Amino acid sequence: xxxxxxxxxxxxxxxxxxxxxxxxxxxxxxxxxxxxxxxxxxxxxxxxxxxxxxxxxxxxxxxxxxxxxxxxxxxxxxxxxxxxxxxxxxxxxxxxxxxxxxxxxxxxxxxxxxxxxxxxxxxxxxxxxxxxxxxxxxxxxxxxxxxxxxxxxxxxxxxxxxxxxxxxxxxxxxxxxxxxxxxxxxxxxxxxxxxxxxxxxxxxxxxxxxxxxxxxxxxxxxxxxxxxxxxxxxxxxxxxxxxxxxxxxxxxxxxxxxxxxxxxxxxxxxxxxxxxxxxxxxxxxxxxxxxxxxxxxxxxxxxxxxxxxxxxxxxxxxxxxxxxxxxxxxxxxxxxxxxxxxxxxxxxxxxxxxxxxxxxxxxxxxxxxxxxxxxxxxxxxxxxxxxxxxxxxxxxxxxxxxxxxxxxxxxxxxxxxxxxxxxxxxxxxxxxxxxxxxxxxxxxxxxxxxxxxxxxxxxxxxxxxxxxxxxxxxxxxxxxxxxxxxxxxxxxxx
Amino acid sequence: xxxxxxxxxxxxxxxxxxxxxxxxxxxxxxxxxxxxxxxxxxxxxxxxxxxxxxxxxxxxxxxxxxxxxxxxxxxxxxxxxxxxxxxxxxxxxxxxxxxxxxxxxxxxxxxxxxxxxxxxxxxxxxxxxxxxxxxxxxxxxxxxxxxxxxxxxxxxxxxxxxxxxxxxxxxxxxxxxxxxxxxxxxxxxxxxxxxxxxxxxxxxxxxxxxxxxxxxxxxxxxxxxxxxxxxxxxxxxxxxxxxxxx
Numbered sequence: 001x002x003x004x005x006x007x008x009x010x011x012x013x014x015x016x017x018x019x020x021x022x023x024x025x026x027x028x029x030x031x032x033x034x035x036x037x038x039x040x041x042x043x044x045x046x047x048x049x050x051x052x053x054x055x056x057x058x059x060x061x062x063x064x065x066x067x068x069x070x071x072x073x074x075x076x077x078x079x080x081x082x083x084x085x086x087x088x089x090x091x092x093x094x095x096x097x098x099x100x101x102x103x104x105x106x107x108x109x110x111x112x113x114x115x116x117x118x119x120x121x122x123x124x125x126x127x128x129x130x131x132x133x134x135x136x137x138x139x140x141x142x143x144x145x146x147x148x149x150x151x152x153x154x155x156x157x158x159x160x161x162x163x164x165x166x167x168x169x170x171x172x173x174x175x176x177x178x179x180x181x182x183x184x185x186x187x188x189x190x191x192x193x194x195x196x197x198x199x200x201x202x203x204x205x206x207x208x209x210x211x212x213x214x215x216x217x218x219x220x221x222x223x224x225x226x227x228x229x230x231x232x233x234x235x236x237x238x239x240x241x242x243x244x245x246x247x248x249x250x251x252x253x254x255x256x257x258x259x260x261x262x263x264x265x266x267x268x269x270x271x272x273x274x275x276x277x278x279x280x281x282x283x284x285x286x287x288x289x290x291x292x293x294x295x296x297x298x299x300x301x302x303x304x305x306x307x308x309x310x311x312x313x314x315x316x317x318x319x320x321x322x323x324x325x326x327x328x329x330x331x332x333x334x335x336x337x338x339x340x341x342x343x344x345x346x347x348x349x350x351x352x353x354x355x356x357x358x359x360x361x362x363x364x365x366x367x368x369x370x371x372x373x374x375x376x377x378x379x380x381x382x383x384x385x386x387x388x389x390x391x392x393x394x395x396x397x398x399x400x401x402x403x404x405x406x407x408x409x410x411x412x413x414x415x416x417x418x419x420x421x422x423x424x425x426x427x428x429x430x431x432x433x434x435x436x437x438x439x440x441x442x443x444x445x446x447x448x449x450x451x452x453x454x455x456x457x458x459x460x461x462x463x464x465x466x467x468x469x470x471x472x473x474x475x476x477x478x479x480x481x482x483x484x485x486x487x488x489x490x491x492x493x494x
Numbered sequence: 495x496x497x498x499x500x501x502x503x504x505x506x507x508x509x510x511x512x513x514x515x516x517x518x519x520x521x522x523x524x525x526x527x528x529x530x531x532x533x534x535x536x537x538x539x540x541x542x543x544x545x546x547x548x549x550x551x552x553x554x555x556x557x558x559x560x561x562x563x564x565x566x567x568x569x570x571x572x573x574x575x576x577x578x579x580x581x582x583x584x585x586x587x588x589x590x591x592x593x594x595x596x597x598x599x600x601x602x603x604x605x606x607x608x609x610x611x612x613x614x615x616x617x618x619x620x621x622x623x624x625x626x627x628x629x630x631x632x633x634x635x636x637x638x639x640x641x642x643x644x645x646x647x648x649x650x651x652x653x654x655x656x657x658x659x660x661x662x663x664x665x666x667x668x669x670x671x672x673x674x675x676x677x678x679x680x681x682x683x684x685x686x687x688x689x690x691x692x693x694x695x696x697x698x699x700x701x702x703x704x705x706x707x708x709x710x711x712x713x714x715x716x717x718x719x720x721x722x723x724x725x726x727x728x729x730x731x732x733x734x735x736x737x738x739x740x
Contacts, residue, residue, distance in 0.1 A: 125697070125704065126704060132708050140719075143719060158716065169686050173694045174693065
């Protein structure tokens with residue numbers, strides 16, 4: 001399996017370089033092949049990872065928890081890469097659109113590469129490095145359109161996220177200090193030995209490290225109150241990048257928090273880390289649910305929905321029951337598929353109606369024979385309607401909360417998710433079910449005709465919908481085995 | 495909600511101040527740590543971007559000197575390499591990149607000694623400095639309550655490093671131009687380097703190199719974004735960045 005892990009670290013990187021050198025259309029094909037190949041490679045990791053954790057080359061470690069996050073990232077990488085073929089202009093020769101497409105393909109591949117690298121790192125310091133790399137690459141991708149809004153969002157994003165990651169670095173250093181007291185000064189910050197000796201670690205540094213890590217990595221997860229970059233970056237970035245930011249980047253940063261959570265639980269006992277996550281989770285969910293009610297820009301709407309789901313993840317972990325943890329990990333996968341679908345659908349709306357404002361979009365269901373229903377399905381999935389995967393995962397999280405007599409937080413969760421449901425469905429109704437042409441037209445011109453902009457922008461969304469249905473109706477046995485193993489890792493002292 | 499108070503260890507500041515005068519090593523390390531904090535305050539007051547960069551260079555050089563002192567006194571040879579890399583990157587390469595950026599974005603101002611950004615803050619200068627003193631004191635005393643001991647460098651330096659980090663945050667919030675905000679972030683990283691010298695002096699070299707490489711990457715991307723920002727607005731100010739409100 002070492003070869004598979006190595007290929008995961010090599011293929012997207014080389015694909016990035018190749019797609020930059022090649023003509024735009026060839027580069028996009030390379031990107032798509034690399035995305036699908038990465039997803040295949042991660043699938044190949046599942047059987048082994050469900051059995052045991054394995055280390056390779058001294059800095060790579062594959063276990064069930066990391067494979068769950070790799071699965072979410074590589075799935076989105078594959079679907080987004082295919083979607084980009086329809087989204088981006090091809091261009092010929094050396095004109096501006098060809099240059100844009102080549103730069104975009106380079107960035108997309110490297111972004112996916114860095115997000116696949118982060119969960120593979122065996123070492124807390126390298127994990128931090130990988131997450132910082134995701135920040136700088138994605139900041140450039142946010143800025144790539146070169147508009148005023150994109151420049152502003154990218155600056156805000158990189159400054160806030162880098163400041164947050166500096167706090168996470170401070171946490172990493174405190175964790176090194178805690179480990180060095182037990183393991184000797186020359187240990188490498190490898191995750192496994194720190195976790196194994198967690199019960200001997202000094203309490204105060206671990207506590208510091210955990211809180212700093214939650215706040216620092218939480219900046220990139222989008223936890224309140226350090227979320228302020230998130231809606232701006234998501235709405236100003238090109239749509240395929242928004243999908244990756246929301247479905248993968250936030251999840252990968254959450255992965256880093258989970259690693260610190262594992263150490264903190266083993267060292268401090270479950271109470272303190274869970275309380276910290278509960279406070280951040282409820283605050284994030286509350287803010288996101290309220291903001292969802294009053295949005296005018298549908299990409300910002302989806303961005304706040306991402307915050308909502310990150311809040312649910314944090315609350316789910318704080319419940320601590322195995323079924324809630326299983327729900328959390330399933331939620332990571334289902335959210336990646338659903339949010340990827342929703343953003344890809346929003347990209348079709350943007351292409352069709354030429355406006356990011358909701359009032360510019362009317363009659364989506366009539367004008368888009370495929371993307372309209374698919375977008376509606378994605379929004380319903382995000383609202384955790386059955387039979388989609390998010391229904392199953394949120395159901396498990398709430399069950400876990402009630403089982404561990406966290407009745408208050410479980411009730412708050414259900415109420416706020418319902419508020420979010422209201423916000424999302426009202427907006428989607430207005431955009432999709434209204435009469436075509438009843439809103440303010442984005443620009444004066446001929447009335448829009450029924451039809452899809454590109455078949456490449458429909459197929460990956462359909463694949464995502466199938467994944468959501470599979471996760472919701474009958475997750476395959478291999479996947480449940482993987483999740484059970486990851487839950488065992490997370491909840492070893494539940 | 496359970497939040498146990500931090501264990502009230504015997505006040506470590508008192509331990510750091512022994513009854514007799516501190517040795518040359520402890521005294522020297524503490525003096526350098528305080529100089530790093532003073533450089534941070536200097537940046538807060540400094541109105542010319544040119545001098546802002548100069549202060550960042552001085553602060554980074556102090557970090558390198560402290561690394562050499564710790565390396566010599568505690569026999570950690572890795573730190574010599576770290577000091578050399580710090581000088582190469584933070585004293586030479588990053589200031590060079592920043593200066594070139596300033597020349598390209600504002601040739602007139604650079605010829606006149608650097609773009610003038612005085613008064614770019616939201617708070618008055620005096621209140622900003624007062625605020626910075628308050629957060630610095632908070633950082634200093636909060637860190638001394640953590641009960642952290644170190645064999646490498648005096649713990650007082652750790653307390654100072656947290657002050658540097660907090661003042662760097664004040665700097666980033668106060669300033670309204672992209673270059674100052676970027677330098678604020680890099681000096682924040684200097685504060686963390688200082689903390690790392692105290693509590694993680696023997697961090698394996700390969701990891702230190704990875705962290706520094708990461709910093710270089712961040713600097714390059716910051717440079718690109720500053721250039722994009724300047725290309726859009728013909729200005730380094732962030733005062734007009736008010737459209738996106740989170």
